[in-house]
Amino acid sequence: MKATLERTDLLKSLTHVHRVVERRNTIPILSNVLLRADGGAINLKATDLDLEIVESVPAMIELPGATTVPAHMFYDIVRKLPEGSQVVLETTSDNATLEIRAGRSKFTLQMLPETDFPDLTAGDFSHGFALTGADTRKLIDTTQFAISTEETRYYLNGIYLHTVDAASGQHFRAVATDGHRLAQAEVPAPQGASGMPGIIVPRKTVGEIQKLLEDPEANVQIELSETKIRLTTGSVVLTSKLIDGTFPDYGRVIPQGNDKEMRVDRDEFKEAVDRVSTISSERGRAVKLSLSEGRMVLTVNNPDSGSATEEVAVEFDAEPLEIGFNSRYLLDIANQLSSDTALFRLADSGSPTLIQDNTVEDCLFVLMPMRV
The missing domain is CATH 3.10.150.10 (DNA Polymerase III, subunit A, domain 2)
Structure with missing residues (x-):
């Protein structure tokens, strides 16, 4: 096998492909990436037996062929080659190593036969x-x-x-x-x-x-x-x-009867949760939301370090309610909301809460409360 290709193209494909390969493998061939040179391209393939990625890279093929080399080592070599260089891949005459040449750099990698490489793509798709x-x-x-x-x-x-x-x-x-x-x-x-x-x-x-x-x-x-x-x-x-x-x-588990609605500015809410959760313990992460007409008070108490409170203006006109949530879960959900206003539909302090965008209806989130 002998092929010449752009270092940028090869690196982009190796970036996609090498991630599939586990760092530690009991089966040596699974540590390798398969290179198959044919036509006007090199196909790169990697697998962990559950997941397989194949990508083709344009190349000038002088001698078609196929082989496998250690994926992470190959990726590191190509990553460190000079930008804009042409990379030549050539198997040695004894078919034991692959030569990688670019400018004044030359590397050789041990190969394993491509016939040993597993194929995941068998079977029909309905x-x-x-x-x-x-x-x-x-x-x-x-x-x-x-x-x-x-x-x-x-x-x-x-x-x-x-x-x-x-x-x-x-x-x-x-x-x-x-x-x-x-x-x-x-x-x-x-x-x-x-x-x-x-x-x-x-x-x-x-x-x-x-x-x-x-x-x-x-x-x-x-x-x-x-x-x-x-x-x-x-x-x-x-x-x-x-x-x-x-x-x-x-x-x-998606609540249908939550009749208490609370609307809050998404960014303001996110920043307030982030600030008060600084006090929370790594294990607990609990933040209490105290809701009353027009306002919400966020409270975090950590016996080991202190407490924090912050008040946020909200649209809420139901009976006062106190409910606790994991602050990290609240932030995860808030980060996925796309409209400026977040809509919370609540029932009581022990029931799951429904969280949605105020205007977009194609996403929804359910969050279980915590005791605080």
């Missing part, structure tokens, strides 16, 4: 449709923070994607929850999504998709079956196994 980069990013960014990290509840370790029928038509919805908070976002269902199975996309895959969505205008082609999902955007193809489990009936 449904396929396209979303814009902006819609895909919205669904992921709005819900990703609520994914559970508790491994025992593995079915909550991802984002649940499915279609729902509403009066305004069919919607494509993303939901994530960790049992303490729930995030839901939706966009109009794209053509081809009707009848798709509900799927749970794993947390690591969600993180990689986020990093690939660089162009909000670019279309994201999505194909899925009951066990796998494949996304294609630009020259990148990401294939991932899905979480094999049943997502809980989240509709039961």
Whole structure:
């Protein structure tokens, strides 16, 4: 194999691809990236057996071929090469090492045969449709923070994607929850999504998709079956196994009868929560919201360090109410709101609270209260 390509193009692709490779592997081939030179491009592929990324890079191919080299080492070498340089990749005559040359720099890396490299993409995809980069990013960014990290509840370790029928038509919805908070976002269902199975996309895959969505205008082609999902955007193809489990009936935890409404300036609220939570303990993080007509007082008490209070003007004309929340969870939700005013729908101090944008209705958040 011998190929010449731009260092900038190679580095951009390696940045996407090498992240999939785990730092520690018991199977040596999984530490490597597969390079396949053919036609006018080099295809780079990396996998951890659950997730696979393939990206093609334009190159001048003198001798077609394929090999695998250590992914993180290769990435570090290319990252440190001079900007704007041409990189020559050439396998040695004994087929044991890959030479990397750029300017006066020369490196050799040990290779493993490409025949040992696993392939994740086998199997048929029953449904396929396209979303814009902006819609895909919205669904992921709005819900990703609520994914559970508790491994025992593995079915909550991802984002649940499915279609729902509403009066305004069919919607494509993303939901994530960790049992303490729930995030839901939706966009109009794209053509081809009707009848798709509900799927749970794993947390690591969600993180990689986020990093690939660089162009909000670019279309994201999505194909899925009951066990796998494949996304294609630009020259990148990401294939991932899905979480094999049943997502809980989240509709039961979304409160329907919360009749106390409180409206507050989003930024003012966010800054106030951030300030008073400085006092909170790392473990507790509790902030108390005392609501009365026209005002809200935020209070944090920490027996080890002190206390903090701040008053914020709000629209609220129901009976006075005191309720406590985890301050970090409040900030996570406030950061996802897009309108200037946040709408809180409350019932009492022990019931879940519904939080929404005042004007936008395609996202909602549920937050369980804390005792304070």
